[in-house]
Amino acid sequence: MADYYFYYWHMPFRGQFVRAALAFAGKTWTEAGEGVISDLMHGSVSLMPVPFMGPPMLIDTKTDFAIAQMPAILLYLGESLSLMPNSHAMRAMTLKIVNDANDVIDEITLDGGRAMWTTASWEKFVPRLEKWMSFWEETGRRHGLTADAGFLLGSKGPELADVVTATLWSTMAERFPKIGEMLEETAPLTAGVTRRVSALPALAKLSAKARHDYGDAYCGGQIEASLRAVLGA
Numbered sequence: 001m002a003d004y005y006f007y008y009w010h011m012p013f014r015g016q017f018v019r020a021a022l023a024f025a026g027k028t029w030t031e032a033g034e035g036v037i038s039d040l041m042h043g044s045v046s047l048m049p050v051p052f053m054g055p056p057m058l059i060d061t062k063t064d065f066a067i068a069q070m071p072a073i074l075l076y077l078g079e080s081l082s083l084m085p086n087s088h089a090m091r092a093m094t095l096k097i098v099n100d101a102n103d104v105i106d107e108i109t110l111d112g113g114r115a116m117w118t119t120a121s122w123e124k125f126v127p128r129l130e131k132w133m134s135f136w137e138e139t140g141r142r143h144g145l146t147a148d149a150g151f152l153l154g155s156k157g158p159e160l161a162d163v164v165t166a167t168l169w170s171t172m173a174e175r176f177p178k179i180g181e182m183l184e185e186t187a188p189l190t191a192g193v194t195r196r197v198s199a200l201p202a203l204a205k206l207s208a209k210a211r212h213d214y215g216d217a218y219c220g221g222q223i224e225a226s227l228r229a230v231l232g233a
């Protein structure tokens, strides 16, 4: 039996943060599959492993503990798999980075496709995306990150905040090269730590698997099509 059951759509997007934390920690998981997720979502709340509106959702098979909401899942994995820093301050910073990443992917998909991107709305959004990138850059700078060494919160080795950082920016940059170019220009230290952490064998393997399993897909649906249209990707 795998260490976890993981419930997420057949795409990277929000689920990839959880997959990356599991892969980084050397854990195994079984993907529940889209049919199971849909049935659970549309079934009785009383039958849900944990009440949830939408995936990701994770079940720890050893303890039978189920948890939803991406930041809560990462907190659980971070704590139970020792992926978090020791100090209270840096643990809170880690969760702040996780929530920032969740906000960025909500913004880049206009809250899951409530509206579609147009050239005008994308151009208006670009300074805000650059501001998000600058948050990572400033955080890294304050903790001694350089373009070719260090980690986001000043740890000696990669931790959850670095895994989340690498997953956020590498997944996006690989699928939308213009965002990759923006990151290199706006946040070169962040681009550097993203490259180094993404190159760790477990994460490089996961990224190759995502490419194999999901192709170019990022978040799917019409919102991905509109993102591709404005970015020429």
Ligand SMILES: N[C@@H](CCC(=O)N[C@@H](CS)C(=O)NCC(=O)O)C(=O)O
Pocket: 013, 014, 015, 053, 054, 055, 056, 068, 069, 070, 071, 102, 112
């Ligand atoms: N705040 C939740 C958002 C969950 C969410 O929006 N999930 C999307 C996929 S990324 C979904 O399929 N939602 C279906 C729904 O809300 O009906 C989290 O961070 O996990």
